[in-house]
Amino acid sequence: MKTKEKYLLMAAVMGICTAGISLNCVWAADASQQTVESSDSDEYLELGDSEEEQAYRKFLENGENFSDVEDLGMVMYAAYDINNDKTKELIVRGMDSDNAYRYLFYRYEDGEVKSDGSMTNWQNGGEGEMYYIPDKNVFVVYMRLADHKKYKIYQLKDTVEQRICIHRQSLDVQGADGKYHREYAYSVEKPDKNESTKTITEKEWNKFESALVEIPFYDYTVKADTQFSEEQIAALKKSLGVPDEIIVSCEAGEPFYWEAGGRWLVSMGLYDENGIFLAGAEIDPDTLELEREIAPYNVDAIAGQNEPAQQSATTPFYGIWCYGGKSEEDADAYAQSMRSSGYDAQVFVTTDWSNLNPEKFYVVTAGIYQSESEANAALASAQSFCADAYVKYSGDFQG
Incomplete structure (x- = not known):
């Protein structure tokens, strides 16, 4: 093993804390780094008022990296000094179409926010967690399976560089008594997929895990230019x-x-x-x-928007039913999306009406009508929004 690789491995796995520094001090140092300062902005309050964080806030608020994340879901962001240069980096994280997490890195330099590259990691059952080892200039992501755990260790220099991976494989080993017991096998892997001759003990593995500090991520509001010509x-x-x-x-x-x-x-x-x-x-x-x-x-639907409502809260009606679910919040959101498209959407509880489902559901109708013929006349318009929409009588109010 080359001297540089050996030093890096020892620093990441064994030399996590400097001599005389307790793990409590490590946590304290991390907590001070995450201190959030006040801000006048209503968005991204987790960002402080340092020069780079103000630039990152503007970068996010203006949606300048919309094209970078347009193919990602569950987008979040973090600001953290992951290379010990005394300036925080911006990390944007999202899930791609293969259900892998993609991390985009940005730095603040010469008054501008610049890209530092990206990396991808698949986490079975994970939520895109990323960790940092204070004072060691490395950050870590991991992959977990039922019997296997792998940490990937990275550095951020001019771009993102993967250094090594460490593995723990769970094994069922048969003892002399014929019974099986659990053991762990540890190994080190280089970026080229070759195993290193360096071995890791269980004590070293546990020490490594105990020093990992999770980098917090926060919701990112994606913005695009919605001013149409x-x-x-x-x-x-x-x-x-x-x-x-x-x-x-x-x-x-x-x-x-x-x-x-x-x-x-x-x-x-x-x-x-x-x-x-x-x-x-x-x-x-x-x-x-x-x-x-x-x-x-639709001319008929537009004309109907100006007609006064004649329906009371307890009068039976014919509804054009478009949605049903157990969550009132989800039903309200669906109804709001219909209203924004011009429909008189309303939310009802099925157990309040004699002809609806006796099990409690929150349901959404695109409109309420006094006769079945009126409802059927408007059905086609509703089906342009919800293809499965159908007409059904509510029955008597019993709520």
């Missing part, structure tokens, strides 16, 4: 069937990650000069393709 609005009008002569405004929400499609979407709606919803959809903000929850232009 006149040409883009004209294209959306055409896609949704809105007549050319109608003057519209376009309103768009915050981007969100669509797991099934593996892409970021934006919910948008087209409104007339009086603020009446005309059409909308969840679209790809880059291509303007209509992806989900498509509500095309």
Whole structure:
């Protein structure tokens, strides 16, 4: 083994704490590094007021790295000095289409936020955890299986560099008495997948694990440019069937990650000069393709938005049912997404009505109607938002 590799291995596995420094001091040092200073910004309050953290806050708030994470879900961020240069780095983490965690690294240099590269790690049952060993200029991620644990040890220099991996394999060993007992085999692996001649003892493994300090990650609000040009609005009008002569405004929400499609979407709606919803959809903000929850232009549905409601809270009705679930919060969110697309969506509890499910569910209807024929007339419009929508009578109120 080369001298440099040997030193690095010893520093990472055996020389975790300097002589005379207790583990309590290690934790104390880490706690001081994570101190959060006050900020005037409403977002990313976990970032302090150091020069680099202010730059990172602006970087995140402006959505400048939206293209870097547009294919990732569950995006979060952390700011931490992982290379002991007295300046925190920004780490953005998300899950890719293969269910592996991808980490993007940025540094603040010469008044700018610059990319330091990326790395990917698959964690079975993990949540993208990343660890740091104070004063050792290394950070760590790991992979776990039922009988195997592997730590990957990295350094951040000009870019992200993997140094070594250490393994612990669980074995069932048969003793002289014929009974099996659990033992562990430890090994070291270089980045080129070759095992090192250096062995690790159980004591060294435990010492390594005890010194790991988890780097906290926080929710990251992905932003995109949702200000559409006149040409883009004209294209959306055409896609949704809105007549050319109608003057519209376009309103768009915050981007969100669509797991099934593996892409970021934006919910948008087209409104007339009086603020009446005309059409909308969840679209790809880059291509303007209509992806989900498509509500095309419908004259009858638009006219119905100006009709006064005649339904009381306890009057039986015909509903166009679009959603059902055990979570009231999820039902409310679904109803809100329908309302933003122009539907008079409402949430009901099934056990409050004699003709609905006797088991308690929170259900959403796209509208409530006095007659079955009225509900059926509006069904096609609702099915453009929810393909499985159907009409059903509520029965008597019994709540």
